[in-house]
Amino acid sequence: MTTERDRSALNVPVWLDRLSAWAKGLLLVGAGLGVLLWIALTLRVVLVPFLLALVVAAALRPVSRRLEAHRIPRSLAAIVPMAAIVATFGVAGWFVYGRTRTTISDSEVDGETIRRGIEDWLTAEPFDLSRQQVEQGEESIRSWVSSGVGSLGVEQATLAVQILAGALLTLVLTFFLLKDGSNMWKAIVSRVDPVRADAVRRSGDAMADTMSAYLRSVVLTGIADALLIGAGLWVLGVPLVLPLMILTAIAGLFPLAGGVVAGAAAAIVALITVDPATALWVVVLAIVVQQVEGNLFQPLIMARQVSIHPVVVLVALTAGGAVAGLAGAFLAVPIVAAGIAGVQAFSQELDVDDRDAGAGENGHEASPGDGVAPA
DSSP, X not given: OOOHHHHHHHTOOHHHHHHXXXXXXXXXXXXXXXXXXXXXXXXXXXXXXXXXXXXXXXXXXXXXXXXXXTTOOHHHHHHHHHHHHHHHHHHHHHHHHHHHHHHHHHHTOOHHHHHHHHHHHHHSTTTOXXXXXXXHHHXXXXXXXXXXXXXOSHHHHHHHHHHHHHHHHHHHHHHHHHHHHHHHHHHHXXXXXXXXXXXXXXXXXXXXHHHHHHHHHHHHHHHHHHHHHHHHHHHHTOSOHHHHHHHHHHHTTSTTHHHHHHHHHHHHHXXXXXXXXXXXXXXHHHHHHHHHIIIIIIIIIIHHHOOOOHHHHHHHHHHHHHHHHHHHHHHHHHHHHHHHHHHHHHHHHHHHXXXXXXXXXXXXXXXXTTTSOOO
16 A cells, blocks of 8 residues: 555555555455356366255254254264155156156147147247248257257266266265264364354354255245246146146246246146147246245245345356356355355454453443552
8 A cells, every 4th residue: 555655755646546455456356256266167076066065954954953852863863854855856756757748648749739839829920920931940940959969979978977976976965964064163163263263153153044044935935936836827727737836846946047947838838738828828927926926925035034135146146057057056046145144244243242342441441440450
């Protein structure tokens, strides 16, 4: 920082001196973030499973603690909630696949019927496309799909192996975090400067509570969305109501983007199995449900648990998806929310400590008789 004498000698305005200081600070912060991003990209094969395990363990930890309180061994208390989650997703996937296959076979919907229905829809109002334009678009889509399928090879096989290995690593890490996470955190806090140890401990607790509260609120919001979507699809006469409700609830784990994907899936089902008009009504239904979620469910459920602005959600989703794909999009919002909560808790704890220290010093100076030394 330039001193007052140097600034006067160089005739540097105060605002320019402060601006240069801010610029230096921003450059240092940007360099630090760039290094962290490089490390994340380099180690994402390990980092993504660890963060997934951290978020899931934070959400399942209250259940594990209750089981431990009933004198269930710690290892078993960690396995039971994990097995329940895996079984739930397995049963849901089996149900969705079986019901979808049965519905399609019963309705005798084949590729030719779907193609003719979409072609008739595009050539009618309001699109008014010609048959030639529809055929050209269909040919372009076929060429794009064929080129994509033809490019599948060793890289895709390697990606599949990495995904499987990451899933297994996530399960193992979740188990150990549930079983020994509290002891590991205590060991980390014990190595921190005692002056900052309490602030670090409270910051970690705030981060864990935020991740748990976020997932809990997201699950509740997804269930509410699924109930509304299911009721609307039932009224419109769209089949596969329960599978689409399950898809909507799972898509709720991905804020903003998940609702769009679930609504598009419901509209496609309506377009294939019913008619284009019903598909348009399903799109309207999905938009209405998203508005209800944003203006009612989130203020009532999520905003009470986690305070995070929608702009931060969008930026976090985009960055997480760019860094680690679908897993990154899932992790982005809870990790960012937990980081904000941790920083706030750490800062508040330090402020409390500073105020207490200041009060103690003032009280010591004001105490009568303190100036008399003991004999």
